[in-house]
Amino acid sequence: MNIADYNFAYLDEQTKRMIRRAILKGIAIPGYQVPFASREMPMPYGWGTGGVQITASIIGPDDVLKVIDQGADDTTNAVSIRAFFKKVADVAVTTETAKATIIQTRHRIPEYPLRAGQTLVYQVPIPEPLRFLEPRETETRKMHALEEYGLMHVKLYEDIAKHGRIATTYAYPVKVEGRYVMDPSPTPKFDNPKMHMSPALQLFGAGREKRIYAVPPFTEVVSLDFEDHPFEIQTFDQPCALCGAENVYLDEVILDDKGGHMFVCSDTDHCEKRQAEGHRGHLAPEAMEPAE
């Protein structure tokens, strides 16, 4: 018997209901971390159990799922989670951002603009943005309750005092709808502006830490900064070496042991699409056939 017929989407129905209730509360209170009874999943904590539990709770037979790991569709985490849902929910999977209805992601937001009706599910390791400043849960909860976020600004200020600029480059704290300070998960700060007023629903799941939070569509997401040190995203000196894209997030790839390296798109779907359209970077193989 097909496992997707026996028990659709792995989780039992009571667990799904519990997670679904937490998701609804998360959407109603943007940026607030809703505690939930995270389950053991058939993969270790730290491999995206929070994201997997959210995806399993929202997915239906008509959904099309895309999974990315640091922007790539073809890395271990992405491949195994995609295969997991293909097996336990028998859903269609894709690597194309535009075709997906649910995109589970580990630490990137696709370059291709998301649309209304899509849901982005983040895998979150540490949901509490204040955790490294205040280890006690009782205290961080009180700080959120009282909207007491001075400590976070002190941390950013200390960056400036030490480095002359805000040196935080990923998991850059944001304020949601003017109320809750939220960890956008360890995405590069390059992606923070994409969260602001996004037409897509964004759900965040932290399995080990047992928290779910959400950013509804068209919600203000503002990166914390100072008037004299405004928030800036990373910029790159050169375009993607394979597709020539500019204004996208690039990964450095080491080519040899003599210091050779190249920068390529972190979003593999975006890069392949551009190459198929005929865009070429300076290291792209000339004779390459357009991708199917």
Added chain:
Amino acid sequence: METEAIEGGFANPVFDAQTMFRAVMDAMARPGTIQPCGELTAPPAPLSPVAAAVALALCDADTPLWLDPALQASPAAKHWLGFHTGAPLAHTPADAHFAIVSDPAELIALENFAQGTQEYPDRSTTLILQVPSLSGGETLHLEGPGIETSFAFAPVSLPRHFVEQWKQNRARFPRGVDVILAAPEGVACLPRTTRIKTKEA
């Protein structure tokens, strides 16, 4: 127990619950939009099929349920909900995780329900209001998360002084109740973040 209490649940419990939840999730994420969901249940009156389907999708033994007097007065509706969800009845509205209201016009004030705490604002009541229609009433202009600029929404037979009550609910943020409106054409939601204006400012 009558057979009435047993029949009329989800025909496909797993997929019907997922369909209902996705409708409610999309409605919560885009306040005021009407998410069609069909009639997946056939509950005894005065419970409506859509409100009953929302309850079946979200309620279980972990969620005390408050019923308005009209539903309390119907043993058939109580038995049906008890059989299909296993949810205990809440002693007071402040204990309820969910409240099903068959006659919203006669509803007690929103502040009687659980509002959550400042530390745990999620510990609040979600109200499921059965309304006859999601259009044709007084036009409300909605603003807030989930809405790009402004959204016109005109449900009928909301609780008394709803706009004023909602303003107070909004002022309690992050505490407050969330509302799921269940009508024959589908569900629409008002999360606590939504601001209501009665006329274009």
